[in-house]
Amino acid sequence: MEEKKREEITEEEEAEVEIWKYVFGFVNMAVVKCAIELGIAEAIENHGSSMTISELSSTLNCAPPHLHRIMRFLVHLRFFKEKPSAHGLIAYQQTPLSRRLMRHGENSMAAFILLESSQVMLAPWHCLSTRVLANGTSAFDTAHGKDVWVFAAADEGHNKLINDAMACDARVAVPAIVKGCPEVFNGVETLVDVGGGDGTTLSILAKAFPWIRGISFDLPHVVKVAEKFHGVEYVGGDMFHFVPQADAALIKWVLHDWGDDECIQILKKCREAISKEKGKVLIFEAIVEEDEGDNKFKSVRLMLDMVMMAHTNEGKERTLKEWDYILRQSGFSRYNIKPIHAVQSLIEAFP
């Protein structure tokens, strides 16, 4: 009895503190966005060593008292480290996490944060409960009157935000494929990347596997403004109607934007496009764990599932059982799963 009471008190006490995370849940994202906009990480990187508040303030043209409070919060979040400077003042030092806030650089996630914290992407979150209700409508559509791809086609700035954000993930995740399962590219001479964005994925693969000729296939408004990487061919079109022919097709972070029936339509088009002999479709997507195991990417995968609910009509993250259903319905005879060090896994599916 005594024991139970003690447990209840502890849970009560924990809840009393825990709930504030949700009252002010948005603060972390907003402050990190502010740090990117100000260029705090770049300033310290360019300086070459840690910087005091007065050095940072004069470099960034900021008010020292406000910048000090921002830095105190970012140190608390472990973005920057504090260390004593030569004159007994506190100086701020980069960490691997703060380097990810730099707009350029191999591990940069700045563009992704700027996309997710944009007003366009935040508005649908206010409509999430509307989505979940029986017969609920798409949260993005409710907020903007059209789906995310139609929105991006009509809004150059948002189109760029999406393409730059996707390139961030490609720069982090594609090297994990190169390292984790290079064998899947043996014998693949032509590779079409379906929904390939600005071509970053193929540019990394073509560098790692120089025998590959890459075709980046995406909607015309994406292809039109893509930076055009050397050695990557660009084709504009609609994957529901046609996919360019190649030995193999790669489809990264596209199927999670769509419902099961749409995924089956897309995968059938991919299957039609690939070589019957050496063909395969490489699906690069998250696989949500069904058990309670503690995979370090599990919470990212579950958050992504919520993002799909907010930003797409029928998109979702899938369990292995759900991927199995889609692959069988699309006519694939067998598949392998290559777990790699990333949020996504590689599913190698054969016709």
Ligand SMILES: C[S@@+](CC[C@H](N)C(=O)[O-])C[C@H]1O[C@@H](n2cnc3c(N)ncnc32)[C@H](O)[C@@H]1O
């Ligand atoms: C989440 S992004 C992924 C981009 C890229 N594969 C990556 O992971 O870096 C989804 C991509 O699908 C493209 N897309 C959406 N609808 C499409 C369609 N009907 N045909 C071709 N591409 C489409 C979008 O333009 C966007 O580039």
